Amino acid sequence: MALLDTIISAFPIFLLIIVMTKKQAWPSHIALPFVALLTGLIQIFYFYSDIQLLMANTVAGVLSVLTPISIVAGAILLNRVLAISGAENVIASWLESISNNSVAQLMIIGWAFAFMLEGASGFGTPAAIAAPILVGLGFKPIQVAILALIMNSVPVSFGAVGTPLWFGYDVLNLDNDTLLSISSQSAFINAVAGFIIPILALRFVVSWSLIKPNLGYILLSILSCTLPYWCLAQFNYEFPALLGGAIGLIVSVLLANKGIGLSAVENSKLTNEKVELGKLLVALFPLILLILILIVTRINQLGIKGLLLKDNIVFGVDIGGTYFSVSQSLILSINNIFQTDVSWSYKTLYVPAIIPFLLVVIIAIPLLKMSRKQVAAAFLDTGQRIKTPMISLAGALIMVNFMMQGGDQSPIFLIANAFSSITGSSWSYFASLLGALGSFFSGSATVSNLTFGGIQYSIAEQVGLPVTTILALQSVGASMGNMVCINNIIAVSTILGIANQEGYIIKKTILPMVAYAVIAGLVGTLLI
Known part of the structure; x- marks a missing residue:
C-alpha cells in the first residue's frame, strides 16, 4: 500500500515532466494548472483530504502569485521604459565602446552586466537585454543564445533581489538564520562552479586559441562578480547577485580599459564609438537609482526596512471566520481562510515592486523625456x-x-521517503538535479524551489543530512536548470530571431549543466 501511495503521489510530477517535454509540449500556463487540478482530485478521491482545507490552499496559492508577479511586472516595466525611451541603446553603445577584444565584450556584457541584471530583476531579463547587444556586435545569434543561457546560471539563486530564496522557501517557514546558512552555501557552490561555467559558455562563441591568451582577464572578471557575491551572501540573501554583478561590471570595464589580462588581438567587428558622458549618466540613472533604493530599504541599521515592515494592524474585518487585515505599512493579510489554519500576506511596501521598480519608473519617465504614447506602450507591453x-x-x-497537505502522509513526504530509501546518505550527489528538473519544466528557479523545497527538506531529515546544505543544493540546481529550461530557450530564441532550434540548443547547454551538477554534488558533499 505504501508503494502505491508513493506512485500515486509522484504521478502528477511525472505527468508534468512528460507533457512539458514531449514532442508537442504543453506550455507551462496550461500544464501547471492542469496538474494542480489533478493533484487536488487525487487528494480528494484517493487520500480523502479535507475539501475545505483544499479550497483554502487554492485561495492562498492564487493570492500568493501577487508577490512574484508584481516583482516581474515592475522589472519588465522598467526594462520597457529603458528600451522605448532609447536609454537601452545608449547603454548598449557605451558597453560596445569599452574594448575591441571580443572576449572582453562577451565577459562584460554576457557575464558581468547580465549578472547584475539577474540580481535586479531576474525572470529572463538578462538574456533579453544582453543577448541582442552581443548580436549587434556581430556574434552569431545561435551562439549568443547558448552563451546567454549558460552564463545566466551562477547568479540565479539570488535573482530578482533574492526572490528564489526568500519567496521560494517561504512555504517552509524557515527562520532568518537558516535562510542565511542556505544563502552562504548556495553562493559558495555557485562561486566554485563559476570558475568553469563562463569558460564553457565562451567556448560556444570563440575558439580555445582566443580564450587561452585572455584567460587572465576571464578569471579576473569571474572573480570580480563571484567574490563579492559570496561575501555578501554570508549576511544577506537579497543583494549577492545585484551588488556582485554591479561590482563585477565596474571592475571588468576598468580591467578591459587598461587591457589587463587581455591579448592584443582585436575584433574588427567591434567599434570604439564614444558615448557622451551626459547621455550615459541619464541612461544609467534609473539602474543606479534602483540599486541605491534597494540597498537603503534592505539595511536594518538605516531604519527604513523597519518602517516598511510595521505589522501594527490599522484595519481589520472578520468575514465568516476569515480575518482580513491591513497593517500600518500596508501589509495585507488574510488569516484563517475558510476557518482553517491557512493564511496569506503581502508586504506591499517591502516587496520590490512598488518600491523600487514603480518608483524608479515614475522618476525615469520625465528624466528620459518619454511621451504619453511611449509610456502607454511600456505599460501595455508589461501587461501583455x-x-x-x-x-x-x-x-x-x-x-x-x-x-504539502496531509502532514506525514502528504504527497511530498511520501515522495521524499521513496527518494531517501533509494539514495540514503548519497542524496547530496543528486539533490541539485532535482532542482534543475524543477527549473526545466517550470522556467523559474523560484517555482523550482517552491515545488521541490519541501521534498528536499523531508529527504534531508529522513537520511540525516544537513537541511541547509540540501536546500542550498536545491537552490543551485534550480539555477543551473535555467540552461536547459524550455521556456528560457524559446524566449531568447524569439528575441534573437532563431527558429526551430530549441532541440539543438538543449543538446549544447545540457553538457555544461551536467558539469555544473557534478561540481555541485562534489562541493555539496564536501560541505557536509
Whole structure:
C-alpha cells in the first residue's frame, strides 16, 4: 500500500515532466494548472483530504502569485521604459565602446552586466537585454543564445533581489538564520562552479586559441562578480547577485580599459564609438537609482526596512471566520481562510515592486523625456507579458500547497521517503538535479524551489543530512536548470530571431549543466 501511495503521489510530477517535454509540449500556463487540478482530485478521491482545507490552499496559492508577479511586472516595466525611451541603446553603445577584444565584450556584457541584471530583476531579463547587444556586435545569434543561457546560471539563486530564496522557501517557514546558512552555501557552490561555467559558455562563441591568451582577464572578471557575491551572501540573501554583478561590471570595464589580462588581438567587428558622458549618466540613472533604493530599504541599521515592515494592524474585518487585515505599512493579510489554519500576506511596501521598480519608473519617465504614447506602450507591453506567467505561477503555487497537505502522509513526504530509501546518505550527489528538473519544466528557479523545497527538506531529515546544505543544493540546481529550461530557450530564441532550434540548443547547454551538477554534488558533499 505504501508503494502505491508513493506512485500515486509522484504521478502528477511525472505527468508534468512528460507533457512539458514531449514532442508537442504543453506550455507551462496550461500544464501547471492542469496538474494542480489533478493533484487536488487525487487528494480528494484517493487520500480523502479535507475539501475545505483544499479550497483554502487554492485561495492562498492564487493570492500568493501577487508577490512574484508584481516583482516581474515592475522589472519588465522598467526594462520597457529603458528600451522605448532609447536609454537601452545608449547603454548598449557605451558597453560596445569599452574594448575591441571580443572576449572582453562577451565577459562584460554576457557575464558581468547580465549578472547584475539577474540580481535586479531576474525572470529572463538578462538574456533579453544582453543577448541582442552581443548580436549587434556581430556574434552569431545561435551562439549568443547558448552563451546567454549558460552564463545566466551562477547568479540565479539570488535573482530578482533574492526572490528564489526568500519567496521560494517561504512555504517552509524557515527562520532568518537558516535562510542565511542556505544563502552562504548556495553562493559558495555557485562561486566554485563559476570558475568553469563562463569558460564553457565562451567556448560556444570563440575558439580555445582566443580564450587561452585572455584567460587572465576571464578569471579576473569571474572573480570580480563571484567574490563579492559570496561575501555578501554570508549576511544577506537579497543583494549577492545585484551588488556582485554591479561590482563585477565596474571592475571588468576598468580591467578591459587598461587591457589587463587581455591579448592584443582585436575584433574588427567591434567599434570604439564614444558615448557622451551626459547621455550615459541619464541612461544609467534609473539602474543606479534602483540599486541605491534597494540597498537603503534592505539595511536594518538605516531604519527604513523597519518602517516598511510595521505589522501594527490599522484595519481589520472578520468575514465568516476569515480575518482580513491591513497593517500600518500596508501589509495585507488574510488569516484563517475558510476557518482553517491557512493564511496569506503581502508586504506591499517591502516587496520590490512598488518600491523600487514603480518608483524608479515614475522618476525615469520625465528624466528620459518619454511621451504619453511611449509610456502607454511600456505599460501595455508589461501587461501583455505577465499574463501567462501569472497563470503558470498560480498553478505551481496551488500544486505545491496541495502536495504539502496531509502532514506525514502528504504527497511530498511520501515522495521524499521513496527518494531517501533509494539514495540514503548519497542524496547530496543528486539533490541539485532535482532542482534543475524543477527549473526545466517550470522556467523559474523560484517555482523550482517552491515545488521541490519541501521534498528536499523531508529527504534531508529522513537520511540525516544537513537541511541547509540540501536546500542550498536545491537552490543551485534550480539555477543551473535555467540552461536547459524550455521556456528560457524559446524566449531568447524569439528575441534573437532563431527558429526551430530549441532541440539543438538543449543538446549544447545540457553538457555544461551536467558539469555544473557534478561540481555541485562534489562541493555539496564536501560541505557536509
